[in-house]
Amino acid sequence: MSVTLRALQTVVPPTVLIQEQVRDVFASQPDLSRLGKRLVTASFNLSGIDTRHSVIDELTLDSETADPQFFDSATQQLLTPSTRVRNELYIVEATKLFVEAGRRALAACPGLEASDVTHVVTVSCTGFFAPGPDYMLVRELGLRPSTQRYHLGFMGCYASMPALRTAKQFVDADPTAVVLVVSAELCSLHLRTSDDPDTIVASSLFSDGAAAGIVSARAPEPGEKALNLDLFETVITPVGEGDMAWKIGDEGFEMILSTYVPHIIDQHIEGALAPLFARDARLAAVLAPAVAGSTGSTGATGVAGSVATLVAPVALADTPATAIAHWAIHPGGRSILDKTEAKLGLSEAQLVPSRETLRNYGNMSSATILFVLKAILDSPDAAEGERVCAMAFGPGLTVESGLMTVTAG
Numbered sequence: 001m002s003v004t005l006r007a008l009q010t011v012v013p014p015t016v017l018i019q020e021q022v023r024d025v026f027a028s029q030p031d032l033s034r035l036g037k038r039l040v041t042a043s044f045n046l047s048g049i050d051t052r053h054s055v056i057d058e059l060t061l062d063s064e065t066a067d068p069q070f071f072d073s074a075t076q077q078l079l080t081p082s083t084r085v086r087n088e089l090y091i092v093e094a095t096k097l098f099v100e101a102g103r104r105a106l107a108a109c110p111g112l113e114a115s116d117v118t119h120v121v122t123v124s125c126t127g128f129f130a131p132g133p134d135y136m137l138v139r140e141l142g143l144r145p146s147t148q149r150y151h152l153g154f155m156g157c158y159a160s161m162p163a164l165r166t167a168k169q170f171v172d173a174d175p176t177a178v179v180l181v182v183s184a185e186l187c188s189l190h191l192r193t194s195d196d197p198d199t200i201v202a203s204s205l206f207s208d209g210a211a212a213g214i215v216s217a218r219a220p221e222p223g224e225k226a227l228n229l230d231l232f233e234t235v236i237t238p239v240g241e242g243d244m245a246w247k248i249g250d251e252g253f254e255m256i257l258s259t260y261v262p263h264i265i266d267q268h269i270e271g272a273l274a275p276l277f278a279r280d281a282r283l284a285a286v287l288a289p290a291v292a293g294s295t296g297s298t299g300a301t302g303v304a305g306s307v308a309t310l311v312a313p314v315a316l317a318d319t320p321a322t323a324i325a326h327w328a329i330h331p332g333g334r335s336i337l338d339k340t341e342a343k344l345g346l347s348e349a350q351l352v353p354s355r356e357t358l359r360n361y362g363n364m365s366s367a368t369i370l371f372v373l374k375a376i377l378d379s380p381d382a383a384e385g386e387r388v389c390a391m392a393f394g395p396g397l398t399v400e401s402g403l404m405t406v407t408a409g
Contacts, residue, residue, distance in 0.1 A: 003171045006226040007109035008213040008374040011101045012053040029193040036195035043204040048334030052207035052362035054188035055093035086189040090127030097184040097210035098133040099140045105212035110221040119148045123159045123183035156394030159366040165232040167215035175217045184210035185365040190252040202255040207362030211370035220409035228405040233276035237268040240397030262335040272399035328372040330392035331358035384408040
């Protein structure tokens with residue numbers, strides 16, 4: 001039985017942030033040191049981002065808010081609202097994004113009604129409230145009151161991957177299950193001015209957005225393209241616990257995003273992929289010699305050494321379209337994508353979905369990987385039977401990965 005991700009849809013709030021303009025605002029803050037100003041300019045210029053989106057209307061330069069809480073356009077100063085103020089706005093605006101993304105996914109899934117949904121899995125790490133977004137989806141979308149609801153909260157940028165894995169597990173256990181998965185993140189609520197390099201990097205990257213999809217055992221309809229969810233894997237790298245973290249402060253949530261993160265990914269990405277590839281029957285045959293020569297019980301070390309044999313978009317012997325043609329890499333930042341491309345020997349074309357997502361939307365935390373997957377599905381280059389490898393990184397440092405196959409109705 002194939003478990004399929006269908007009807008991937010994305011939503012962004014209407015306020016558009018032009019990266020160069022945001023850079024100039026952050027660099028002009030009066031409390032910023034001379035070094036801080038230089039770091040802001042460098043981080044924003046090297047981010048690989050042109051535009052981002054935010055639910056905060058007053059962040060636009062031409063806004064005229066009588067009582068600004070986040071940005072005073074008259075003085076061009078960034079303000080420091082309390083965590084409560086930020087979370088109150090999250091409750092209102094995140095609900096809108098969750099509901100709109102879920103509504104679009106249902107509308108884009110032919111042959112499916114709201115009453116068919118049996119489970120809801122929501123994802124977010126940028127705010128809290130209860131009854132939460134899972135409840136709001138049931139109420140606002142007219143789902144059955146008996147719909148089972150699950151919320152994955154405060155996990156970080158990788159959380160949509162375990163959400164898809166959880167949805168697959170529900171369908172594996174009950175082939176009649178239909179799971180609505182929705183991620184919404186309002187990262188811009190927590191952006192702040194600071195001399196701290198980690199805070200500056202976070203301020204140059206993060207943004208708002210939402211995405212949703214339907215996971216079930218139902219095959220796609222004629223003309224519809226979807227993804228079979230094949231395998232998932234979780235790996236915690238041996239270092240990095242303090243290099244990517246997410247904490248709650250008095251003036252919003254505080255992101256720790258060390259400049260060392262790309263180096264950690266560079267050193268450990270092959271080892272993180274190895275157990276995933278070893279579990280796939282169509283890939284394991286290619287890796288068998290490496291596994292046999294490994295001294296480890298799982299063969300992970302030997303597998304890691306042969307990961308490079310799988311990244312090219314070519315067919316393996318006697319098994320057409322079993323190589324990995326498409327890569328959905330979470331664009332945590334430009335340097336992360338650069339390291340991943342170089343380490344795995346990926347082509348520029350294979351990183352286009354990730355780089356374009358970063359350029360147009362920034363890093364929307366957990367929602368971002370779903371944007372990348374949608375870009376792959378929407379591309380005419382994604383043909384039926386081709387493999388997709390998805391990876392997302394988050395606090396820990398945690399690496400979530402998955403293998404998928406393009407399928408069509």
